[in-house]
Amino acid sequence: MASPFIEIPVGDRLVKVTNPDKVYFPEHGYTKRQLVEYYLAVGEGILRATRDRPTTLERWPAGVFEGARMATREDYARGQAGMGAGKSDAFYQKRIPKGAPDWVRTARIAFPSGRSADEVCPTEVAVIAWAANLGTLTFHPWPVRKGDVDHPDELRIDLDPQPGTDFSDAVRVALGPARDLLAELGYTGYVKTSGKGGVHIYVRIEPRWTFTEVRRAALAFGREVERRAPAEVTTKWWKEEQGRAGVHRLQPERQGPHDRFGLQRPAAPHAPVSAPVTWDELPDVDPHDFTIATMPARFAEVGDLHAAIDDASFSLEALLDMADRDEKDHGLGDMPYPPNYPKMPGEPKRVQPSKDTGNP
CATH class of the missing domain: 3.90.920.10 (DNA primase, PRIM domain)
Incomplete structure (x- = not known):
């Protein structure tokens, strides 16, 4: 039996949302449809943060539940070696998923390992909605544009x-x-x-x-x-x-860091989001006030507070x-680089001081 779905108009597109009533945040009953609708409500802002940027999708296709486990680098290495990666409930999607619509653009980037990937490169709000339907809770855009992926802006x-x-x-x-x-x-x-x-x-x-x-x-x-x-x-x-x-x-x-308006990796079940604020309001901000339930009204009231960032x-x-x-x-x-980087020129040891024996 085919899964139920709805189609939501986003600009000139119709974005398919499968299993729209699937509960993604059990404590509050937020559904996949509400997740997609949240991203549409703040679409102008999140597109400004991700537009033309190669973007890794942090996907939680089963939703957020107690004990949910994010796949680790070790899981990936075990899977590559044919050892079985172990059970995980969420993962980072670096390469564009198979079956993506032809209007989802990509940008090719190179990893420190020497591998490369064609990553999703948002160009319109419909891409954000499409990714949300895949269970993307957080978008991780690179600090580069697709026209020049070697020089951050x-x-x-x-x-x-x-x-x-x-x-x-x-x-x-x-x-x-x-x-x-x-x-x-x-x-x-x-x-x-x-x-x-x-x-x-x-x-x-x-x-x-x-x-x-x-x-x-x-x-x-x-x-x-x-x-x-x-x-x-x-x-x-x-x-x-x-x-x-x-x-x-x-x-x-x-x-x-992840994008503005993206959800934090959901250790907290109330679906907190990353929220642009002004310098003047920062002293009085409570970050727990910004959730997928509250941000649409805030965005409608104050708009995109980072709208002038490209000026x-x-x-x-x-x-x-x-x-x-x-x-x-x-x-x-x-300073030390992350473990997925080769040894870099001038980099100090990647060893905790208490564990450093002094040997090369």
């Missing part, structure tokens, strides 16, 4: 509270040393909640620098914020070195000069 700053700190700590750092430094650099930063407990700041940059150079600039930004608020901020990589500081965790890898882009030269000074005067070079 976005600097992403992630203030990520660690154990012992919370959202208020991230807000205090964002409104203090981080915002001050943005102003001194002449940057316009667009702020949002992460959907979990942190704060993300986005800055449009000129697409003139490589990923490695943008990473270097991001490290320089973080280290300068750390100097200004050493009791609250650390750029230390290993948790055992961090203490109780609010961690300014950067996103220098190829994929940065100006900025140079990284000042930050790269700061990075040069950090290395020359303080011996501050690179």
Whole structure:
């Protein structure tokens, strides 16, 4: 028996939604149809965040339920080796799914492993709705456009509270040393909640620098914020070195934070979302107030608060000069890369200090 479905008009398209009454968030009874309708309600904003960007889909096709498990890198490696990947309930879709409509565009990107993939590249709101029907709760756009996938056009700053700190700590750092430094650099930063407990700041940059150079600039930004608020901020990589500081965790890898309006990986059953806010309202924000139930009305009232983000882009030269000074005067070079990267030039050991035997 064929599964029930409805068709929703989105622009010039009809988007098929299968099993529309399937409950995706059992605690509140939110259905797949409500998930799709949420993304349509904020469609203008999420398309601005993902338009023309290769985008990884974080899919939860069975919905969100207690004990749901995200597939890990180890699962993938076991599957590639024919060992059986184990049961998982959610996964990252890097390649365009088979059977996608011909109006779903793609962009080819290369991974550090040397492999490549044709990733979904949203060009219209209908693509967002189509992906939501597949159980996509979060869209992870790369900080590049399909016309030039080697030169980022976005600097992403992630203030990520660690154990012992919370959202208020991230807000205090964002409104203090981080915002001050943005102003001194002449940057316009667009702020949002992460959907979990942190704060993300986005800055449009000129697409003139490589990923490695943008990473270097991001490290320089973080280290300068750390100097200004050493009791609250650390750029230390290993948790055992961090203490109780609010961690300014950067996103220098190829994929940065998830999109505006995307749902946070749903450890919380009330479907929290990542929400653009203004700098003025940030001090009074409660990130738990932004959910798939509340955001449509907010978006209808305030619109897309990041609508002007493409109006100006900025140079990284000042930050790269700061990075040069950090290395020359303080011996501050690179930080460890994620484990899926090959060993990078100038990269320190990927070993926790307590486990470092000193052997090469």
